[in-house]
Amino acid sequence: MPSPVSADRPAAQPPGRGSVEALITQTRRLKGDVDAVRRDTRGDGADPAERWQRAVYDLALHQLNDLDAHLAQLRDGPAPLPAVPAAPPAVPAAPALALPGGSPLSRVGTAEWDLLTDEATWSEELYRILGLDPDRPARTLDELPGLVLEEDRPTLTAMVTDCLVDAKPIDGEFRVVRPDGTVRTVHMMGEPVLGADGGTTSMWAVLRDVSELRRSQRTVSETRDSLHRHRRxxxxxxxxxxxxxxxxxxxxxxxxxxxxxxxxxxxxxxxxxxxxxxxxxxxxxxxxxxxxxxxxxxxxxxxxxxxxxxxxxxxxxxxxxxxxxxxxxxxxxxxxxxxxxxxxxxxxxxxxxxxxxxxxxxxxxxxxxxxxxxxxxxxxxxxxxxxxxxxxxxxxxxxxxxxxxxxxxxxxxxxxxxxxxxxxxxxxxxxxxxxxxxxxxxxxxxxxxxxxxxxxxxxxxxxxxxxxxxxxxxxxx
Missing domain, CATH: 3.60.40.10 (PPM-type phosphatase domain)
Structure with a gap:
C-alpha cells in the first residue's frame, strides 16, 4: 500500500508489472535450483552435519517462498482502502504456497489507524493472520494490545509510542494469541502519516505471520549446536x-x-x-x-x-x-x-x-x-x-x-x-x-x-x- 510519510511528499510509485514479473521468474528459478540441491544432498539424517545442512536448505526455501508471495502481491497491487472500516474489501493475495513437509507460508496484511477519527482499517489478509472475523470492526490502537501475548505487550506499546510521538518507523515482532488458542509470531513494519502542520494524523503498517520462518531458524540453530557438540x-x-x-x-x-x-x-x-x-x-x-x-x-x-x-x-x-x-x-x-x-x-x-x-x-x-x-x-x-x-x-x-x-x-x-x-x-x-x-x-x-x-x-x-x-x-x- 502507498506509504506517505508527510503530506507534501508523494508516495513512491510501484515498479512496473514487467519488472516484477521478471523478479518473480528469477525467484522461482532459484527456488527450483535450491530444492534440487536439497533433494540431492538428502541423507539418512543420522549425521549431525547432514541434519544441519537440511535445516539450512529448509530455511532458504522458507525465505524464497516468502519472497515469491510478496512479489506476487506487489505485482497485483493493493485493493483500495474502504470508506467504512467495518467492511474491508479483500486484498489480492498471492497464491498459497507450501514448503516441503507441508508448512504453511505467511502472507502480508495491511492496516491503517486514523488518529483524528479513531477508526481502523484492515485488509482481509490481516484478519486471517490474526484469526479474527472480517465482518467485525477492526481493532483500534487502544484495543490492539488485547490480541498480544502479555509479556510482549510492552514491546508493541513502545513501538507504537515511538511512532506516534517521535515519528519513528515501526520495525519489530510480537506474539499474538488467536481465538483458537494458537500463538503466532507477527512482524510489523510501519510509519506515521504527518499532516501539513507536522503532526501525526494516522499510522499505517504492514504485518506478516513469521511463525514458520522463526521455527525454521530455531531448527537451524539447534542443529548447528548439535553439530558443534558432536565435533567437540x-x-x-x-x-x-x-x-x-x-x-x-x-x-x-x-x-x-x-x-x-x-x-x-x-x-x-x-x-x-x-x-x-x-x-x-x-x-x-x-x-x-x-x-x-x-x-x-x-x-x-x-x-x-x-x-x-x-x-x-x-x-x-x-x-x-x-x-x-x-x-x-x-x-x-x-x-x-x-x-x-x-x-x-x-x-x-x-x-x-x-x-x-x-x-x-x-x-x-x-x-x-x-x-x-x-x-x-x-x-x-x-x-x-x-x-x-x-x-x-x-x-x-x-x-x-x-x-x-x-x-x-x-x-x-x-x-x-x-x-x-x-x-x-x-x-x-x-x-x-x-x-x-x-x-x-x-x-x-x-x-x-x-x-x-x-x-x-x-x-x-x-x-x-x-x-x-x-x-x-x-x-x-
Whole structure:
C-alpha cells in the first residue's frame, strides 16, 4: 500500500508489472535450483552435519517462498482502502504456497489507524493472520494490545509510542494469541502519516505471520549446536555416551512420509528435548517403522539400569524390537520377549516405554507400555489419557507378561507418545493437564510437525532437568 510519510511528499510509485514479473521468474528459478540441491544432498539424517545442512536448505526455501508471495502481491497491487472500516474489501493475495513437509507460508496484511477519527482499517489478509472475523470492526490502537501475548505487550506499546510521538518507523515482532488458542509470531513494519502542520494524523503498517520462518531458524540453530557438540566430543571422552539420541536418531526428521504407495496413513513428527543433567541417567528414543504387512510400529521410551546407555546398545535394542515386530509380535508379546531378552544382563533396559501397532485398514491401535507414560489421544479439540493396560517393567519380573489395549481411531485423531522425562514424577497431574490443555492448538494445527513444535515450545525450556522425546501421529482423513 502507498506509504506517505508527510503530506507534501508523494508516495513512491510501484515498479512496473514487467519488472516484477521478471523478479518473480528469477525467484522461482532459484527456488527450483535450491530444492534440487536439497533433494540431492538428502541423507539418512543420522549425521549431525547432514541434519544441519537440511535445516539450512529448509530455511532458504522458507525465505524464497516468502519472497515469491510478496512479489506476487506487489505485482497485483493493493485493493483500495474502504470508506467504512467495518467492511474491508479483500486484498489480492498471492497464491498459497507450501514448503516441503507441508508448512504453511505467511502472507502480508495491511492496516491503517486514523488518529483524528479513531477508526481502523484492515485488509482481509490481516484478519486471517490474526484469526479474527472480517465482518467485525477492526481493532483500534487502544484495543490492539488485547490480541498480544502479555509479556510482549510492552514491546508493541513502545513501538507504537515511538511512532506516534517521535515519528519513528515501526520495525519489530510480537506474539499474538488467536481465538483458537494458537500463538503466532507477527512482524510489523510501519510509519506515521504527518499532516501539513507536522503532526501525526494516522499510522499505517504492514504485518506478516513469521511463525514458520522463526521455527525454521530455531531448527537451524539447534542443529548447528548439535553439530558443534558432536565435533567437540572425542572418541575417548566419557561424555560421548551422554547424548545417545544425537547418534542414534531414526532416519527421518520432521514430518514423515512412510515409504509405501498412496497417501500416508499417518502424518508423523518427533522432537527430542535435551535436559540439563550431564551425563543423563539413560538414553531416549523415538522410532517409526512400516512393517511388511502395511501396519506401522511406533515406539518411544528411555533407558535405565546399570551402566550408561551407549549408542550401540540403544541401536541393538531397537534392532531387536524391529526384528520381533517384523516377525509378527504384538506390542504386549513384544515387550514380554524384550523382558526375557534383557533379563539377567548388565545392559540398560527401558525404564518407561510405549509400543504401538497401527492397522490402517481398520484404524485400530494396539498398544502396550512399560513404566508410567501412556499415549494421549486428542479428538475434536479435547484430549484424554488412554486407559493403560497393566504390566511390569522389562527386566524386573522374569516371565511376567505385558497386557495390551486396543482403541479404534478416527480420521483427524492425534496421538502423542512421549518418554518419561517429559512429565516428571514430581509434577503430578499438573503437567499432564498442561499437555491435555494443548488440544485446541493441536486441533487448529495443519501438520503433526506443528503439533510437535507446540509441545517443544511448552515443555522444552531452559529449566528442563531430564532429556525427553516425543512422537506425534495424526490419522489421515
Amino acid at each position: 566430543r572425542e572418541p575417548t571422552d566419557p561424555r560421548t555416551v551422554a547424548q545417545p539420541s544425537e547418534t542414534v536418531t531414526p532416519p527421518w526428521y520432521g514430518s514423515l512420509r512412510l515409504p509405501h504407495p498412496g497417501p500416508a496413513p499417518l502424518d508423523l513428527a518427533a522432537r527430542r528435548l535435551p535436559g540439563a543433567t550431564v551425563p543423563p541417567a539413560g538414553g531416549t528414543w523415538y522410532d517409526a517403522l512400516e512393517l511388511s504387512d502395511g501396519q506401522l510400529l511406533l515406539t518411544v521410551g528411555d533407558l535405565t539400569g546399570p551402566g550408561p546407555a551407549r549408542p550401540d546398545g540403544l541401536a541393538a535394542l531397537l534392532g531387536a524390537v524391529h526384528g520381533m515386530a517384523m516377525a509378527g509380535a504384538e506390542p504386549g508379546r513384544l515387550l514380554t520377549l524384550l523382558d526375557e531378552l534383557l533379563g539377567g544382563t548388565a545392559r540398560p533396559a527401558p525404564g518407561g516405554a510405549v509400543c504401538c501397532r497401527y492397522r490402517p485398514a481398520t484404524r485400530t491401535l494396539v498398544w502396550a507400555r512399560t513404566g508410567r507414560p501412556a499415549p494421549l489421544l486428542y479428538r475434536g479439540g479435547t484430549g484424554r489419557v488412554l486407559d493403560a493396560p497393566g504390566g511390569a517393567l522389562p527386566g524386573t519380573s522374569p516371565g511376567a507378561g505385558h497386557a495390551q489395549s486396543a482403541v479404534t481411531l478416527r480420521p483427524g485423531d492425534l496421538l502423542l507418545l512421549h518418554s518419561d522425562g517429559l512429565v516428571p514424577d514430581h509434577s503430578g497431574t499438573a503437567a499432564v493437564d498442561r499437555l491435555l490443555g494443548l488440544a485446541p492448538r493441536f486441533d487448529a494445527a495443519r501438520t503433526a510437525r506443528d503439533c510437535a513444535e507446540t509441545v517443544a515450545e511448552e515443555f522444552g525450556g531452559a529449566g528442563r532437568e531430564d532429556e525427553a522425546c516425543l512422537l506425534v501421529a495424526r490419522v489421515a482423513g
